[in-house]
Amino acid sequence: MRRPALPRPQALRRHLSTLLLAFAATLALAAPSASARGRDTLGADDVAWLRRDGFGLDSASVARYRELGRDRYLDAQLDDKLGDELPPAIDQLIHSYEVVNTPPDQLIASFQAEQQRIKDMPDGDAKVDARKALQQHGNDLLQQAQQAALLRAVYGSNQLKEQMVWFWLNHFSLYGAKGRVRWVAARFAEESVRPHALGKFKDLVMATLKSPAMLEYLDNAQNAKGHVNENYARELMELHTLGVGSGYTQQDVQQLALILTGVGIAPPADKQRINPKMAAQYVRDGLFEFNPMRHDFGDKVLLGQRIRGSGFDEVEQAVDLITRQPACAKFVATKLARYFVADEPPPALVDKMARTFQRSDGDIAKVLRTMLEAREFTADSGGKFKDPMQFVVSSVRLAYDGRPVVNARPLLNWLNQLGEPIYGRLTPDGWPLDAAGWASSGQMAKRFEIARAIGTGNNRLFVPEGSDGVAPGFPMLTTRLYYDAIEPHLSAATRDALGKAASQQEWNTFLLSSPDFNYR
Numbered sequence: 001m002r003r004p005a006l007p008r009p010q011a012l013r014r015h016l017s018t019l020l021l022a023f024a025a026t027l028a029l030a031a032p033s034a035s036a037r038g039r040d041t042l043g044a045d046d047v048a049w050l051r052r053d054g055f056g057l058d059s060a061s062v063a064r065y066r067e068l069g070r071d072r073y074l075d076a077q078l079d080d081k082l083g084d085e086l087p088p089a090i091d092q093l094i095h096s097y098e099v100v101n102t103p104p105d106q107l108i109a110s111f112q113a114e115q116q117r118i119k120d121m122p123d124g125d126a127k128v129d130a131r132k133a134l135q136q137h138g139n140d141l142l143q144q145a146q147q148a149a150l151l152r153a154v155y156g157s158n159q160l161k162e163q164m165v166w167f168w169l170n171h172f173s174l175y176g177a178k179g180r181v182r183w184v185a186a187r188f189a190e191e192s193v194r195p196h197a198l199g200k201f202k203d204l205v206m207a208t209l210k211s212p213a214m215l216e217y218l219d220n221a222q223n224a225k226g227h228v229n230e231n232y233a234r235e236l237m238e239l240h241t242l243g244v245g246s247g248y249t250q251q252d253v254q255q256l257a258l259i260l261t262g263v264g265i266a267p268p269a270d271k272q273r274i275n276p277k278m279a280a281q282y283v284r285d286g287l288f289e290f291n292p293m294r295h296d297f298g299d300k301v302l303l304g305q306r307i308r309g310s311g312f313d314e315v316e317q318a319v320d321l322i323t324r325q326p327a328c329a330k331f332v333a334t335k336l337a338r339y340f341v342a343d344e345p346p347p348a349l350v351d352k353m354a355r356t357f358q359r360s361d362g363d364i365a366k367v368l369r370t371m372l373e374a375r376e377f378t379a380d381s382g383g384k385f386k387d388p389m390q391f392v393v394s395s396v397r398l399a400y401d402g403r404p405v406v407n408a409r410p411l412l413n414w415l416n417q418l419g420e421p422i423y424g425r426l427t428p429d430g431w432p433l434d435a436a437g438w439a440s441s442g443q444m445a446k447r448f449e450i451a452r453a454i455g456t457g458n459n460r461l462f463v464p465e466g467s468d469g470v471a472p473g474f475p476m477l478t479t480r481l482y483y484d485a486i487e488p489h490l491s492a493a494t495r496d497a498l499g500k501a502a503s504q505q506e507w508n509t510f511l512l513s514s515p516d517f518n519y520r
Helices: 009-024 044-053 059-078 088-094 104-120 125-155 159-171 181-196 201-209 212-217 231-241 250-259 276-281 312-323 326-340 347-359 364-372 388-400 409-417 441-455 480-485 492-499 504-512
Strands: 263-265 283-285 288-290 300-302 305-307
Touching: 044 059, 044 159, 059 159, 059 364, 059 480, 088 125, 104 125, 104 181, 125 159, 125 181, 125 388, 125 409, 159 181, 159 326, 159 364, 181 201, 181 212, 201 212, 201 231, 201 312, 212 263, 231 250, 231 312, 231 326, 250 300, 250 312, 300 312, 305 312, 326 347, 326 364, 347 364, 388 409, 388 441, 388 504, 409 441, 441 504, 492 504
Parallel strands: none
Antiparallel strands: 263 288, 283 288, 300 305
């Protein structure tokens, strides 16, 4: 599939500036006072580094960066020493969600039991209503999983890790509305991706391979000897590890599919039947199972290497072999650089990252260090246009600066409006990483409306879901954080637009919708 032509960053900036100035043109000059200006400012390079390192600036991240300095701050992030702590109110909100506080095997068991109950019902309105209720329950669980992911992105103390969780969720993309995926998507983020987001890539691949959400989405739950399904094997090589044009063949896909026979989702314990002669080769880990009775034990040849038929060990050998390929190093390095640095990242930087990947056996943290310490990371290459997730999360981080929301549904609604819902990509290739996917006039207009909802306080972030309470008012963006880390680095066009704001609410809106803010 051919990618759409990529607009030049300068052209996109002009488009954003024109849109912003059009909204500002009729307003009187009323720039906010600079009396609150802080005495200390971060250098342009520091600000550029922080804006790419995390989802966006807030007072806590800037203060920690100042306290530790860049090197120690980066060390703390890559060593995962900042933890996954959240404000108590946010932690409580996330753990109020059924999809988080209920073990996934219980969710699946109740889903399957309800399916069976509905199947046994006589045809009629009651059966139709029961099916709708089950469908709605699954939709509610998926929305809870989406909200939990968004809340972690906004409030997570290790912003580099939070970006990597989002990056990997998009790299190992799921479509949440398929089958049982919505019932287990939350666990995919928390148990398959998050613990390995900064670890070894092969461990991350194995964790996603063992995820019931991935096995359901890409159909490996149906992959068995005599009934081989190649869907997951193909995407594992094309989209997850090696990339198109890396040299693997259709024969390799077929052989990997045979290796993956028997890898699936465990049925309820009372329905499991294993031949005693094969019981020693059975593997179960939560909802994951390797069932030797469904496995093809013939020898395979993958990427030119013979893999003896031996059961689940074949799967581990295959993942190790694939992730050690030079093509895998280049593929992952390119995607990381495209996400963080530039739509067309500098080849020299990608090569350095790929070499680190190979030398370190796919150590993600070491690859990130190579990128984050490189001169190219903050070089003026036109900037990286924010995808909708980055735009929404950075807007809330700046506007509310750590203040805990009580209702995450507006965050979810804004991502839906911008066309990038978490677990919402129908195809397994993930959302676009370049500006061409998000630079339409319609997208810019939507961003302005969301900026206005945040900037004016006309949203329900601080009104409990289901309540008819009144929003508490607009945020104050003219803070020390703004004067220290943002105002000194604004372009003339953005300053001009801000100067035309007639109120603090409009000023907030113009800042959040400005070209400067839409780039990082």
